[in-house]
Amino acid sequence: MPTAKPSSRLSHILRFTFFVLLLTSCSPTPAPFPTETATLSPPILLTPDTVTLDTETPSPTPIPQNPRPQYTLDVQFNYSTKTAIVNETIVYTNNSPDTLSSLVLAVEPTCTQSFTLNGMAINGVPTSNYIFDYRNAQAYIRHRLEIPLPEPLAPNGQVTVQINFGLILPIVGNFSDEASLCSQIYGYTAQQINLVDWYPFIVPYVAGKGWILHNPWYYGEHLTFEAADFDVAVTFTDGSLPVIASSGEEVSDPAATTRRFRIEAGRTFALSFALDYRVVTKNVGDVIIHSYYFLPYETAATAVLNATAQSFEIYSQRFGPYPHKTLSVVQGDFNDGMEYSALYYHSKGIYNNYDGTLMNHLTAVSVHETAHQWWFEQVANDQGFEPWLDESLATYSEIVYYETVQPDVLTKWWWTYRFDPYVPLNQVDSRIYEGDGQRPYWNKIYLNGAHFQQDLRTRIGDEAFFAFLRDYLAQMRGKIATTDDFFRILRQHTSADISDLITQYFQNPH
């Protein structure tokens, strides 16, 4: 899309602002929040004082050479009330061979009823033409936002979507219904605020399959992310000065009122704020690794930093280079871990149980989550339907780490500690919905997935196995790999018969 002239840009802004104000005055009162969130501040309703479309950056200049989606997010965050007003702009290029009549976005905060849509514009023109039942649909399906386009979007065509929305963060893990699916990290705790999967994003469109958006499930991740560029600005409207952990590299002065972060070719942009974060830092080459933690966990946080940095070096050598400038580890104020772009959360309980050795969950999970910066962040996959692609490789990367740092003792320990206690289950190629429970799901996808990788390596030899992994990364970096891609690229590196392994480990022929 060509850059709008200043005069037409201004008229678009005025029209959009007018539309937002109109929407505010005539929109019905938001649906009541669940009792679990009754103690939160009332929903944000935009008023003339709070509606400020960013007049400085309303129409990002498209970069035709860069077909990745471009996300600009301007976050006005009230730390005291845990609420935000966000101006979001997405410049989206149709990279598919199909002409698109609409866009489909995932809006995950709807699951916890913490989202309010205030206004939307397409190519600068306000619109209320969208399909979005986010107040009434059941929690696990209300996240689908479909926006019919005013004109069909041809291949290589570009469209700009502006969305103004409000967030009222939930308490992490404070739901007993389906919303618990979506608040295991997103929200706030006594010490910490976590913005993960917090903004509407355009889900991947795959020719022949359509838009890739699956429902949340009780275990396993359901989202699939295109690689995109992010420019995120955060202003604390109540004057708070928390420490910020972020997916992006900071491009502002840390003392500035508005803090700004950028990442290129990231999958999903996470932010975490806390007044009491401490941080230990290490450089690996020109990449800065941060380990954010709470007192009194400095020893464990330093072990996390060291394991992350050491595995980072090993994976860079064995698989291929890391593309970003920072990597942040955040100690969760909850018992869960999860990977995001250039950032992962680490479970609080694991810090508590650290015993000072490498043979413990703290190290194993650190190197697992670090591996997701290769298998998830660089090579993405449909996590709902083909979770084995990233999880079997992230789990197997634990072996690659341990066999490198202390081959004899630690590798044997890994199988004894991480694998043997659990019932091995085949069906490595199950969807998250076929797991039959959290533990069987882990056993199938993570553990037997890793065992398949080990047997594959034994069958084809180290040289072919690592040549394959390097090539898989090189060919699929920035893309969304499928099981077919995995085996197609594998067969470019070996002519060994692996049909018995596939029969042993997989439900379907590959």
Ligand SMILES: [Zn+2]
């Ligand atoms: Zn994982």
